[in-house]
Amino acid sequence: MIAAACGGDDDGDAGTDAGTDAGGSDSSAADDSADADDDNEGEAVAPTITEPEAEEEAPPDPVVGGVLRVAMEADGDGINPVANNFAVSAYLMGFPMFDPLFAYDAEGNWFPYLAESASPVEGTNSWQVTLRQGVTYHDGSEMTADDMIAAFEAQLDDPIISLAVAPSFPATNRVEKIDDYTVQYNLLRPSAHYPVNLTSQLGMIPPASYIAAAAEDPTMDQMPVGQGPFKIVSRTQDDKTVLERFDGYWQGTDDIYLDGIEFSPITDTAIAAERVAAGDIDLLVTSSPDAILTLRDAAGVNTIENLYSGENDIMMNTRAAPFDDIRARQALTYAADRDSYAALITQGTSPMADSMFHPDLVWNNPDVVQEGNMPELAGPLVESYCADMPENCTDGKINMELQYSGPSVTQTRIADVLTAGWEPFFNVTEQELLQDAHILEVAVGQFQVVTWRQFGAVEPDNEVVWLECATAEGFITLNWVRWCSPERDELLYAQRATDDLDARVEMWREIQAEMNESYAYIFTTHANWTVGYGDQVNNLCGQTGPGGETMFCNNQGRMFFHNAWLSES
Amino acid sequence: MARFIARRVVQLILVLLSVTFVAFGALNFLGDPLVNIVGPLAAIDYCDEVEAGLREDSYTSINNAKGDCEIIGEAKADFGLDKPVVQRYLTWMGNIITGDLGTSFQTQLPVSEIIAQKLPKSLMLMVMAQIIALGVAIPVGVYSAYRAGRAVDRATSVASFGLLSIPNFALGVIVLQFFALQNQWLPASFDDTSIGTRIHSLILPASVLGFGIAATYQRLLRTDLLTTLQEDFVHMARAKGMTDRHIMTRHALRPSLFSLITVFGVSTGALIGGSLVIENIFSIPGIGSEIVTAVIRDDFPMVLGSVVVIATGFVVINFFVDLLYTWLDPRVRAS
Amino acid sequence: MTTSVPSTTVVDDIADDETVDNAVKKRLGFGFWVAISWIGLVSLAALLAPWLPIADPNEIANGAPRDGILGDNFMGTDALGRDVFARTIWGARISLGVGFLGILLGIVVGGALGIAAGYFKGLVDQVISFVVFSLLSFPSLVLALLITASLSRSFLTVAMTLGIVGIAPISRLARATTIQFAEREFVQAARVIGAKSRRIIVKELLPNVLIPMGALTLLGMGISIVAEGSLAFLGLSVEGEAISWGKSIVDGSQTRDLNQNSHVAFVPIFAMFLTVMALNFAGDRIREYTDVKETAF
Secondary structure, eight states: OGGGGOSSSOTTOTTOOTTOTGGGOOOBOOSBOOSTTOOOSSOOBOOEEOSOOOOSSOOOOOOOOOEEEEEESSOOSOOOTTTSOOOHHHHHHHTTTOOOSEEEBTTSOEEESSEEEEEEOTTSSEEEEEEOSSOBOTTSOBOOHHHHHHHHHHHTTSHHHHHHHGGGSOSSOOEEEEETTEEEEEOSSOOSOGGGGGSSGGGOOOOHHHHHHHHHOGGGGGSOOOOSSEEEEEEETTTEEEEEEOTTOTTOSTTOOOSEEEEEEOSOHHHHHHHHHHTSOSEEEEOOHHHHHHHHHSTTEEEEEETTSOEEEEEEOTTSTTTTSHHHHHHHHHHOOHHHIIIIIITTSSOBOSSSSOTTSTTOOTTOOOOOSOHHHHHHHHHHHHHHOGGGEETTEEEEEEEEEESOHHHHHHHHHHHHHHTTTEEEEEEEEEHHHHHHHHHTTOOSEEEEEEOOBSSGGGGHHHHOGGGGSSSSOSSTTOOOOHHHHHHHHHHHHOOOHHHHHHHHHHHHHHHHHHTOEEEEEEOOEEEEEETTEEOSSSOBOTTSOBBOOOBTTBOOOTTOEEOOO | OHHHHHHHHHHHHHHHHHHHHHHHHHHHHHOOTHHHHHGGGGGOOOHHHHHTTSSOOOOOSTTOSSOHHHHHHHHHHHTTTTSOHHHHHHHHHHHHHTTOOOBOTTTOSBHHHHHHHHHHHHHHHHHHHHHHHHHHHHHHHHHHHHTTTSHHHHHHHHHHHHHHHSOHHHHHHHHIIIIIIISTTSOSSOOOSSHHHHHHHHHHHHHHHHHHHHHHHHHHHHHHHHHHHTSHHHHHHHHHTOOHHHIIIIIITGGGGHHHHHHHHHHHHHHHTOOHHHHHHTTOOSHHHHHHHHHHTTOHHHHHHHHHHHHHHHHHHHHHHHHHHHHHOGGGGGO | OOOOOOOHHHHHTTTSHHHHHHHHHHTSHHHHHHHHHHHHHHHHHHHHGGGSSOOOTTOTTSSSTTOOTTSSSTTOBOTTOOBHHHHHHHHHHHHHHHHHHHHHHIIIIIIHHHHHHHHHOHHHHHHHHHHHHHHHHSOHHHHHHHHHHHSOOOHHHHHHHHHHHHHHHHHHHHHHHHHHHHTSHHHHHHHHHTOOHHHIIIIIIHHHHHHHHHHHHHHHHHHHHHHHHHHHHTTOSSOTTOOOHHHHHHHHTSHHHHHHOTHHHHHHHHHHHHHHHHHHHHHHHHHHHHTOOOOOO
């Protein structure tokens, strides 16, 4: 989850999963239909699919059998949803094994998946979630409310996750067991859409017995027990993870066509892309522009691109000098060379970003413009700042430290591009940190400027945790930039309390305007999570939920493989 | 002979002790293993004050009844991080002797298990590389010594020199690009499916390593052969009427192998550690890549365990090289 | 590392520097001087880089990104549009500098250790040899990794790391050569006369040990330059905006770059290759014509 933010598009950045599971925030990719000729009336948008148009004749019958070979940019530390922080690779391996309680449909609305239903409790801020009955775990036991409660409690043991969840809950009596299949969540504030928090890691529930056992023996994090259509056969970290079909699956195995799935981490995604083209690998999930370009060019390879998968940005620590002063933040913004970033780093695989929402999305505020490439405005601000705070300046330039994660060629290039733009006004010290240390330093506020990636949740409510005042205080702050605005908090909680789309859109537009004026973030480009796959892979998108709902496809690189199938070869 | 062996064994033990002590010390002073164990809590720097009662403990993990510093304290005790370096070192060495290399901080798996998984791949790479190296170097070396000074010799000299001078990572990149990516003649990364695919996918990286080493071997062999060929017993053999080929392969070759063997020993020892960069370029999950990841992540037990295994391998191999030495040339046995 | 009895021709005559000079100069050959010229040229270019009429190596978008050779930029541009030629010349500063400084450290420390071991023998020799063997047993790249991953990756740290790795082989050569010469008559004679050890070492041994060490210096520089490249591949070479050949090669070795604009990697590769080859060749020539080979253990 924290991995979410790591910096920038990259080969092998394990952690690039924007706005993840803190409190169930999710990739808010799109609430829009980007299928070419749809007219958008501000509704949900499915990701752009660049595969060839569907043929006229009837689609071929699914073929039963075969093992899907998936390449990931990096391996995860473990696949235990209550003990490990899930990034894209963990989700790729996790979703076949764990059905989430709730899921998104193609329009971006939540619907019950593993859960049977969810409803707010009249007159309170609580929600009741009812499970289906007869759901069997891989170990044969039946899933009950006890498991849900055990998972909830276990997640609170993790300092990061608990920080994300805590602001929404009171200090005691957070969850209640109503009966064997119903759990009540007692929230602090009203929410019109609490279940969206249970669409990802927080909604992936292992059995209570496993949770307890894994707490004692952490090696069990590598061999989780779930209730999805696939169960784990073997796992060698940094090598291969193998899943096979689970015959006791609660939805039956009639339309689970794959015999199994194999996951391999291939850190050089451009090579992985070439292997997809060569047919060595069936499917690759990547956000690296080089790999995306290779996938686009290759014959026999199709891509599902989600351009709403988050934003690449630059964050400033607003509580530490020099960027606690708005002049410094503005100067950094004006001097930022976003144009070069877009041209040289993103290479056109996704558009420039003005705010946390892609322009296609209904939430986007078209009046908000991200400033940059205006170095003439930076000079006077730097002068003014240095006149007041000469101890933070040398030779008329502000001293600053740019931190990013490495070793990574892409991250280094990003740093070089940005430093070149800032050089006339700032004395930039580059600090390259190894990924875990990088995330740690950001989390505890020991940074000045970092390159990062964030947001992209399907449902903007999941972004609240990164923006609220509650998470800007304390030792570990999920509000990375530590910017607190009580007015913004009001808007954040108000949009949570209502289901009225127009009202919420209005609130989010105000929020974006406020973010723009705070100058805590410099948005560069939108992120593009792309799924590249060979012609032999079928039915990746268009899978349906238990009630026939069409499921959201490629949510920030997370995929459901439930009903996919491989052509005979 | 027995004395020789005994001395070498003592040397092995002493070397291992010093190597491990240096590694242990370096890791402890240079890194912080706490991050791997308690995550972000490792950044807390006020636990001394909390202990002294000067401030309250913080509670980051809300469900936990324990305060942050309490958690840190427990973690330190669990992993023995609260004891002095020397004591930890001795405990750790004690474990090693019983075969327990500790548990990886990162994956919680036993280090010996991880090494057992990764080491064979590096070893396979090394064996293949040495086979290629010797297979190329010995015939070429013999032939170029035989035809010393002629065109063939000069050509191979230049080629050897070139191979010696090109950095192996550059060669790796070039070979990868040309043979695996542009023309898909050979696989671009390690394929673990069967013994056949393993060998097949190691051909490129083994060649990159092997040809580089072959150049060194060839030059050494040639030089030593030339020296040997000037010795009296060779003149005698010629006078006796032996064929050139007989002389070259049966009489001259054996005493000329010393340098080759020494370097072979050293390079084998070096390659046991996995060729870090080649493994990186060709995506081979061997012990080399594992060490790199482990060092980067401050996974002490993993790094230390790997260093022990590699250093042991190096010394043991050199030991056998020495044995081979004495067998080949009784004149040297005296030392 | 070869055992062989040094051939008796030239070595016997090494009684004073002048004879050595003559012997060496006579037979170095044309190739040697070509190699030395190249090394000199590169070093000069590296030293004078700030004043040469070349592009700013850090200027983003100096030309169109990924432009090929002999376009607007002499050797093309990299993925960020920076001039490859300029970056190669500036890269020489760090690559050669790190190589030189590193080997200097190795020679000073390794040489001292080796000479002491070879001259004093006995316990001193045993202890030093043991230390050296231990150092040799420590996987060198791992050692380099440990140091650079943990400390800051400044120019000095990287140079020091490479130097430390070089101490062992250098001291072994110094020791072997010292042993050889310590047996020679003129040293024995000096001892008999009662000359102090230090005097003997400085006046008699050092000049003769320095020649093969000189050869090793050149070879060692080549190895250090390559080692910096290896460190760069692991992401642990000099940090920040500093340019080195290793870093340039890594930057140009991304798969897509190799496919489309391989010159970005190949120009520094070629520069490194030529320089290392020149160093190897020159070192080898010196070694051959002083005709003293390293001895085993």
